[in-house]
Structure formats: structure tokens, C-alpha cells
Amino acid sequence: xxxxxxxxxxxxxTIKRVLLAIVTVFIISAITFFAMNAIPGxxxxxxxxxxxxxxxxxxxxxxxxxxxxxxYLIYMNNLFHGDFGISLKTGREISQxxxxxxxxxxxxxGMAALCAVVLGLLLGSIAALCRNKWPDxxxxxxxxxxxxxxxxxxxxxxxxxFALQLKxxxxxxxxxPNYVLPVISxxxxxxxxITRLTKSSMLDVLGQDYIRTARAKGVRESLVIAKHxxxxxxxxxxxxVGPMVAGILTGSMVIETVFSIGGLGTEFVRSINNQDxxxxxxxxxxxxxxxxxxxxxxxxxxxxxxxxxxxx
Amino acid sequence: MNNADRLPKKNLLSLQIDLSKFEKAxxxxxxxxxxMRESTTFFKDGMRKLRKNPLAMMSLIILAVLVISIIVxxxxxxxxxxxxxxxxxxxxxxxxxxxxxxxxxxxQKAIDEGQKIFPHxxxxxxxxxxxxxxxxxxxxxxxxxxxxxxxxVLVIGLVYGSVAGxxxxxxxxxxxxxxxxxxxxxxxxxxxxxxxxxxQILGAKLQGTVLAKLGTNMISLFVVFGVLYWVGMAxxxxxxxxxxxxxxxxxxxxxLGAKPGRIIKKHILPNCMSVIFISVALQIPSAIFTExxxxxxxxxxxxxxxxxxxxxxxxxxxxxxxxxxxxxPAIIICLIVLSFNLLGDGLRDAFxxxxxx
Numbered sequence: 001x002x003x004x005x006x007x008x009x010x011x012x013x014t015i016k017r018v019l020l021a022i023v024t025v026f027i028i029s030a031i032t033f034f035a036m037n038a039i040p041g042x043x044x045x046x047x048x049x050x051x052x053x054x055x056x057x058x059x060x061x062x063x064x065x066x067x068x069x070x071x072y073l074i075y076m077n078n079l080f081h082g083d084f085g086i087s088l089k090t091g092r093e094i095s096q097x098x099x100x101x102x103x104x105x106x107x108x109x110g111m112a113a114l115c116a117v118v119l120g121l122l123l124g125s126i127a128a129l130c131r132n133k134w135p136d137x138x139x140x141x142x143x144x145x146x147x148x149x150x151x152x153x154x155x156x157x158x159x160x161x162f163a164l165q166l167k168x169x170x171x172x173x174x175x176x177p178n179y180v181l182p183v184i185s186x187x188x189x190x191x192x193x194i195t196r197l198t199k200s201s202m203l204d205v206l207g208q209d210y211i212r213t214a215r216a217k218g219v220r221e222s223l224v225i226a227k228h229x230x231x232x233x234x235x236x237x238x239x240x241v242g243p244m245v246a247g248i249l250t251g252s253m254v255i256e257t258v259f260s261i262g263g264l265g266t267e268f269v270r271s272i273n274n275q276d277x278x279x280x281x282x283x284x285x286x287x288x289x290x291x292x293x294x295x296x297x298x299x300x301x302x303x304x305x306x307x308x309x310x311x312x
Numbered sequence: 313m314n315n316a317d318r319l320p321k322k323n324l325l326s327l328q329i330d331l332s333k334f335e336k337a338x339x340x341x342x343x344x345x346x347x348m349r350e351s352t353t354f355f356k357d358g359m360r361k362l363r364k365n366p367l368a369m370m371s372l373i374i375l376a377v378l379v380i381s382i383i384v385x386x387x388x389x390x391x392x393x394x395x396x397x398x399x400x401x402x403x404x405x406x407x408x409x410x411x412x413x414x415x416x417x418x419x420q421k422a423i424d425e426g427q428k429i430f431p432h433x434x435x436x437x438x439x440x441x442x443x444x445x446x447x448x449x450x451x452x453x454x455x456x457x458x459x460x461x462x463x464x465v466l467v468i469g470l471v472y473g474s475v476a477g478x479x480x481x482x483x484x485x486x487x488x489x490x491x492x493x494x495x496x497x498x499x500x501x502x503x504x505x506x507x508x509x510x511x512q513i514l515g516a517k518l519q520g521t522v523l524a525k526l527g528t529n530m531i532s533l534f535v536v537f538g539v540l541y542w543v544g545m546a547x548x549x550x551x552x553x554x555x556x557x558x559x560x561x562x563x564x565x566x567x568l569g570a571k572p573g574r575i576i577k578k579h580i581l582p583n584c585m586s587v588i589f590i591s592v593a594l595q596i597p598s599a600i601f602t603e604x605x606x607x608x609x610x611x612x613x614x615x616x617x618x619x620x621x622x623x624x625x626x627x628x629x630x631x632x633x634x635x636x637x638x639x640x641p642a643i644i645i646c647l648i649v650l651s652f653n654l655l656g657d658g659l660r661d662a663f664x665x666x667x668x669x
Contacts, residue, residue, distance in 0.1 A: 020489070020492060020493070020496075021496070023493065024492075024493050024496045024497070027493055027497075028497055028498070028502075031497075031502075032505060035505055035506065035509045036505065036509065038509055038512075038513060039508065039509055039512045039513075040512055040513075144650065144653065144654070145646070145650065147649075147653065148597070148645075148646050148649040148650040148653060149642070149645070149646055149649075150601055150604045150605065150608075150621065150624070150645060152604075152605075152608045152624070152625065152628075153604075153624050153638070153642045153645070156628050156631060156638065157638070157642070160631055160632065160635070164632060246498065247500070253500070253609070254605065254608055254609075257608075257609075258628075268501065268504070269504060269609055272504060272505060272508050273508075280505075283501075284498075284501055284505070287498055287501060288497075288498050288501070291496070291498045292496060295496060
């Protein structure tokens with residue numbers, strides 16, 4: 001395949017994927033909107049016996065008296081004009097809330113994702129290079145253990161042992177944000193997964209002919225590993241990283257709750273319980289877009305760097 | 313063979329016939345020539361490999377012991393999972409948060425009077441209920457959730473994937489685009505949203521039916537699995553079928569006039585069964601995880617009924633004073649999930665045709 005053809009296929013593939021991503025975001029928004037409206041009651045129903053006139057006025061103010069389909073259209077129209085609306089519970093601008101909460105979640109998630117990838121690649125390579133020796137066995141034992149514990153149990157145990165009993169690290173608080181334990185508990189699962197993925201793909205690569213050729217040419221062993229083996233072993237890991245980042249960002253609500261960090265995940269659960277419609281919609285759409293972009297990017301990078309991929 | 317000593321010793325280049333080579337074969341030798349090796353089926357061979365894998369066998373044994381004990385124990389265990397401990401028919405309010413193998417004041421008094429009281433192996437919880445039996449029931453619920461959810465995923469994924477894979481063309485294209493979209497939904501968000509919605513909607517509709525006993529949370533959990541998690545299985549099945557469909561024996565069956573349903577059932581599915589079962593074994597821990605996650609945010613099984621996730625979550629509050637309440641369900645969850653993971657890995661090593669040499 002010539003370079004020009006390759007570029008053409010790449011472009012076509014990208015357009016296809018972007019279209020699919022847009023459709024996905026729309027479907028998510030529709031599912032969310034109609035699902036949350038199917039919950040009996042409403043954002044103003046829980047307050048202590050409000051004056052019917054006041055309630056009617058509130059509902060009219062937020063268009064809640066119109067049919068659901070029309071509400072959806074109004075909402076999407078506002079969204080296209082960059083208006084997320086205001087939270088029905090707190091009355092604050094939603095875009096403000098999201099940017100504030102997301103800063104916390106992104107910091108936590110970003111650190112966790114980075115640690116997971118770096119440590120995962122490192123441990124996976126060590127395990128593959130020391131195959132069937134004690135470092136390999138230890139790493140595989142630990143990673144198998146880590147993927148078998150639900151994150152909230154792991155987080156609680158870490159909190160209890162290291163913060164409360166041994167007092168090695170401080171507990172997270174707003175004045176003194178200590179991200180060590182939250183990041184560790186958030187990254188252990190993806191790190192373990194990446195370790196196992198790297199190990200198996202590394203073993204696969206190390207058995208290839210081009211590694212033997214490189215060694216036969218007299219290339220230094222460190223260079224063989226870094227340049228020839230690791231680079232090729234990275235390919236399957238990349239496909240996992242995109243969904244992983246998205247998963248960490250959306251799934252951090254458990255860790256956020258355990259360590260009482262006010263992030264986007266906590267905000268989402270709270271908004272569902274409050275039936276704060278615009279807030280639910282905004283968080284879902286925001287996270288969905290993030291997730292779709294992350295997956296899209298990792299798939300595109302995967303297609304770009306893997307020479308074996310054919311476009312069909 | 314055995315009378316070589318009776319013959320004279322042969323010279324190096326002599327043409328003298330070696331008589332031992334012309335002896336009649338014994339029955340044993342004849343039998344050896346008939347079958348070089350006992351013929352094995354795919355299944356037997358896989359089982360042989362599985363039996364040689366110590367980790368997989370150990371997890372199988374652990375799972376068997378766990379399953380048998382959670383079925384058998386409630387039949388003879390003197391306490392129930394939802395009732396306060398009673399001594400001589402009176403509610404024992406002193407039996408709150410007992411440590412493992414200790415007795416409350418009332419029980420101690422009864423023991424001093426000569427009564428026999430069954431020890432609280434795991435202690436008691438904050439509502440004076442025996443904790444061991446709650447953990448047993450919790451394990452029951454968690455395992456049942458895992459198995460049923462995987463079964464739902466298996467059935468939907470199998471039907472959908474085989475239809476898409478077998479018919480191909482436009483049908484396949486449309487069906488797989490739907491899968492792509494569901495696959496890219498942010499599952500954590502959707503699980504939370506759907507559970508809340510379904511809880512509210514189903515709660516009213518299920519009242520008075522048999523399903524109400526299961527609890528709306530449980531039903532909505534299964535529905536969520538049926539809606540969201542089947543896509544991975546559907547993709548797997550479709551991929552398998554696409555690769556098997558082009559084999560000669562499928563062409564032969566089609567040439568003989570077999571109907572699509574028969575070809576799928578008789579020729580294609582048996583050939584991809586192993587891969588599918590491995591993926592089911594690995595699906596169970598993920599279902600148990602999802603259940604414990606939902607328990608964590610308060611959407612798990614209904615109140616008196618425990619699950620391992622909800623027990624561990626309830627124990628988070630008194631974590632510093634009563635760490636054992638966290639430790640026991642946590643260990644059981646780990647054991648179950650670890651065993652299923654290791655068993656799944658073992659099954660893959662033993663049965664996956666791609667890894668077979």
C-alpha cells in the first residue's frame with residue numbers, strides 16, 4: 001500500500017469513527033434524558049409540601065411542564081448554544097460546577113492513569129524478561145490479587161492501614177490534599193491489567209524472528225529490549241489505555257467517596273438522587289464525550305503505529 | 313526377546329540369522345501395534361491439561377467447597393440471617409458487635425446455667441445478628457448474581473452474535489453498529505442511571521408478583537446486565553462464527569441442504585463453545601464486582617438480605633473498631649473472584665484452540 005493510499009484510508013476511517021462517536025453521544029443524551037424523566041417525582045417534588053402555585057411556576061420556569069420530547073429538544077438546542085443550564089438544587093451555573101469538580105477528578109485520574117501506565121509497562125516487561133523466575137512469579141501473584149479485590153474494599157483497607165494505623169500518609173482533606181492513597185487505590189486495578197497485558201505481548205514479541213536477527217547482528221541487549229521489543233509490545237497496550245482513562249475518570253466515584261474527595265463522580269450520584277435533571281444531563285454528556293474521545297484517540301493511534309493493520 | 317542368552321554370540325559381520333527376531337508376537341505386543349495412543353476427544357484432552365494445572369485445580373476445589381458450604385450450612389446452622397439472637401426465647405440486646413467466638417452477657421449466663429450455645433464464629437453485627445450466617449447468605453447472593461448475570465449475558469450474546477455472524481452482509485453491519493454504540497456507552501454512568509430508574513419503575517409494577525421477593529434492586533441489576541454487558545459476548549461469538557463459517561464442512565452441510573439454524577446449532581456452535589465458556593467464567597467475577605459496586609452506592613440487594621458487597625460496605629463505618637466485619641466478606645469476595653479468574657485462565661490454557669499445540 002502506498003503512502004497516499006494509506007493516508008486516504010486513514011482519513012476515511014477517522015471520518016467514520018468520528019461520525020459514530022457523534023451518534024453515540026446523541027444516543028447517550030437521549031437515553032439519559034428519557035430515563036431520568038421516567039423516574040416518578042421531580043426535582044421539586046421532594047420539598048416539604050410546596051405551594052402548588054409556586055411549584056407550577058418553578059416547573060414553567062424550567063420548562064418541566066412541557067412534554068418530555070419537547071423538553072429534550074429545548075435542552076439540546078440550549079446545549080448547542082453552549083448553555084448547560086443551571087443546577088435545580090443549588091441554582092449555580094452548571095458549567096462552573098463541572099469545571100470546578102472536574103479539576104479535582106482530572107488531577108486524581110490523570111495521576112492514576114500515568115502511574116498505572118508507567119508502572120504497568122515496567123512491571124510487565126520485568127515479568128516477561130525474568131520469565132518463570134521469582135520476580136515474574138511475585139509480580140503475577142500480586143497483580144492477580146489486585147484484580148480480585150473490589151476497589152472500595154482496597155481503598156478502605158489502605159486508608160485504615162497506612163493513614164490511620166501506621167500514620168505514614170496524611171488523610172485527604174481540602175486544606176491538605178494528599179493524593180497518595182487515592183491515586184494508589186485508583187491505579188492498582190488498571191496497573192495490574194496493563195502488567196499482564198504487557199507481559200503476554202512482550203513474550204509474544206520476544207519470540208519473533210526480528211528479535212533474533214537483532215541479537216545476531218550484535219545489538220546491545222538493552223537496545224534490543226527498548227527499541228525492538230518494547231515498542232512492538234506497546235501496540236496492544238495502547239488499545240487498552242483509551243478506555244482505561246475513560247474508566248478511571250468515570251469510575252473514580254467510589255474512590256472519591258471513600259476518601260471524601262468532592263469530584264465529578266460524587267456529583268453525578270448526588271444529582272441522580274436529587275433528580276437534578278440539568279445536572280444529570282450535563283455530567284453524563286460531559287463524561288460521555290470524554291470517554292468517546294479517549295477511545296477514538298487510542299484506536300486512531302493504534303491504527304497509525306501498527307504496520308500490520310489493514311484498513312477494511 | 314527374552315531368550316537372547318540361549319543363542320550363540322554373533323560375530324560382527326556374520327550373516328547368521330538372529331532367531332529372536334522371528335518369534336511370534338505376544339498378545340501384549342500385538343495390542344501395542346493396534347493403537348499407538350488411546351484416542352482422546354477434544355474435551356478429554358482439555359480436562360487432562362486442566363488437571364495438570366495446580367492453580368486451576370485449587371481454585372476449582374475452593375469454589376466447590378464454598379458452593380457446598382453455602383448450600384449446606386444454613387440447613388443446620390442455629391441462627392438466621394435476618395433475626396436478632398435470642399436466648400431462651402428472649403431477644404438478646406447485649407449481643408451487639410461481638411468479636412468472633414465471644415458470647416454476650418445473657419448468653420454467658422445461659423452457659424453458666426448449663427445450656428449449650430453455638431459460638432458466633434464471625435461474631436455479630438450492629439443489629440445483634442450472627443455475622444457468619446450473614447456472610448454465608450451474602451456469598452450465596454453474590455454467587456447467584458454472578459452466575460445469573462453471566463447466564464443472561466451468555467444467552468443474549470450467543471443468539472445475537474450467531475445471527476449477525478451467520479447472516480453477514482447488511483444484517484451484520486446494522487447489528488454490529490448497534491453493538492458498537494452500546495459498547496461505547498460509559499458503563500458506570502449507565503449502570504447507576506438505569507438502576508435508579510428501573511428501581512423506581514419496577515418497584516410499583518412488581519408488587520405482589522413472584523419477582524417482588526427477589527427485590528427490585530436485584531431485578532434491575534439483571535436487566536442492566538441484559539441491556540449493557542452482552543455486547544462483549546456478542547462480538548466474541550460473531551468473530552468466532554465468521555472464522556468457522558468459511559470452513560469446508562460448513563460448505564458441505566450447506567450443499568446437502570441443511571437449514572441455517574441446524575448449521576449454527578450442529579456445526580458452528582460446538583466448535584466455538586470452548587472460547588465462549590472461558591469468557592463466561594471470566595464474566596462471573598466482573599458481575600460480582602458490578603454488584604458490589606452498586607451495593608457500595610446503595611443500589612445493591614434490599615436491606616435484610618445481605619450480599620458480600622453490601623456487608624463490606626456496611627462495615628466501612630465501624631472499620632476502626634470492628635475490622636473483622638470488613639475482613640470476612642472481603643476475604644470471601646477475594647477468594648471467589650480470584651478462583652474464577654484463575655479457573656478462567658486455566659480453562660483458556662487447556663481449551664482455547666488457538667493456544668493448543
